[in-house]
Amino acid sequence: MALNCKKNLKIDKPIEQCAVFGVASKDKTFTISRQLYLGLISQQHRGQESTGISILKTGGSIVTYKNKGLVSQVLNDKALSKLWGNVGIAHNRYATTGAQEYDSLEYIQPYHFKNDEIEFSLAFNGTIPNYHELKQELEAHGRIFITNTDTEVIAQLIAYTANKTDSWPEILKEMSKSLDGSYSLLILTSESDIYAIRDPLGFKPLCIGEMITKERKHYIVSSESCGIDVVGGNLLRDVRPGEIIHLSSEKGIHSEMVIESERTALCQFEFVYFARPDSIIDGVSVAQTRLQLGINLAKNDPILADPHFRENAIVVPVPDSGRSVAVGYAQEAKLPYMEGLMKNRYVWRTFIMPGQKKREAAVKEKLNPIKIFVEGKNVILLDDSIVRGTTTKKIISLIREAGALSVNVRISCPPVIRPCYMGIDFPTTSELIAGRFKELYGNEAYIDEIRKKIGADSLRYQTIEDLMNAIGKGKDQLCMACLTGIYPLKSVNRIIEFEKAISSNRN
Ligand code: SF4
Secondary structure: OOOOOOOOOOOOOOEOOEEEEEEEEOOOOOOOHHHHHHHHHOOHHHOOOEEEEEEEOOOOOEEEEEEEOOHHHHOOHHHHHOOOOOEEEEEEEOOOOOOHHHHOHHHOOOEEEEOOOOEEEEEEEEEOOOHHHHHHHHHHOOOOOOOOOHHHHHHHHHHHHOOOOOOHHHHHHHHHHHOOOEEEEEEEEOOOEEEEEEOOOOOOOOEEEEEEOOOOEEEEEEOOHHHHHHOOOEEEEEOOOOEEEEEEOOOEEEEEEOOOOOOOOEEOHHHHHHOOOOOEEOOEEHHHHHHHHHHHHHOOOHHHHOHHHHHOEEEEEOOOOOHHHHHHHHHHHOOOEOOOEEEOOOOOOOOOOOOHHHHHHHHHHHEEEOHHHHOOOEEEEEEOOOOOOHHHHHHHHHHHHOOOOEEEEEEOOOOOOOOOOOOOEOOOHHHOHHHHHHHHHHHHHHHHHHHHHHOOOEEEEOOHHHHHHHHOOOOOOEEOHHHHOOOOOHHHHHHHHHHHHHHHHHO
């Protein structure tokens, strides 16, 4: 996925970009296309724009089937019945809006590469900020590109390195040394192997599992552990940051560390919002973390000390991601938890609409307050994040119109003040309400200014300290760059410096 924090300027939620999934079955007579389908559908939340599968056919050639659409639309029974093979990889993708070229078939993954020397297929979740430099170097060596993505840069880098050695582990080690980015990457080779690689800082989740029955044994790799669960597998462990895992239908699972880093940088947003609650990432339960984030918010919340307020208070989640947090809050606050907002599940992507008016209308289409629950109540509204603030503002006004006495917003993520350069689709600093208001009003006043802007009676965010405690990881293990402005990648810091220089030249 290309670096794109500035392509989509219209979202009101951070957007995860991809899921990867792979299966290698020992049983050569068994086809794993159904398993790939299940792994993708369980990770549909990580990408809804396009989907694809690459399977190794008997005889060693790779067949790739991919298209725009949801997993169930693209991989229907007819398509699956034609995809036979015991080893394969799969991908769900989120493409940014407003970038038409990214809609074409070449940009959909898995990315299938074949020339006279090598054939492989690649599925990738992440971003390589230094891909322009790498592309230029490769072009100088005569490589010809057909897309403008870091995915193709990785593929060309592999093909270029394969000129020097036949050994896949050596090729991948060499490739990893050139990439400075966030990536969880699967490669299906024509020799019937899957290689799974996680970047040295471990931004994106990636885990392995196995499924053993009397008849057969499968090795599984998945962005999230819910993908392993859905095919009946057991989670073995996470792929370590900087590790290459080799899944072979013949030889099982083998591992090699390529680069060991002093720190890691797992994206904190996986716990706050992106990942499914039933997933476990780097040994941490997403559901448990969200529950704890809610408990943290209720602890020391001054509003709860007012008996008059408590008399009519209810805890309401913004569905779906606010649910576990609201349960934790209600549990700690000893207040009733009420599903005071009804979500229409059949409206897709309301948070990704161009223009503020359209986004506000879309919120009404998607969320409707349950009047009988909220009328005459002090509503404590739990959500995962505030990005632009427009969606939160509309939700608050809907709850007020339904007769709430007051609307008090509690946010499980600390204020998001900076964009992401590591593969999450975010607005720019000036479009992030907390980023803009912090610069305008300073540290002391900006939260209250946000409160006024969104029309809440009170507003509290999670602290960074409490976020780390809930996840159980420290600042040397998590990426929190969108909360702190401290970016853990050299290439990103170079880009930021470059952007600053351009902007000061303009001024
Ligand atoms: S900046 Fe870091 S924590 Fe924030 S969304 Fe990007 S990867 Fe995640």
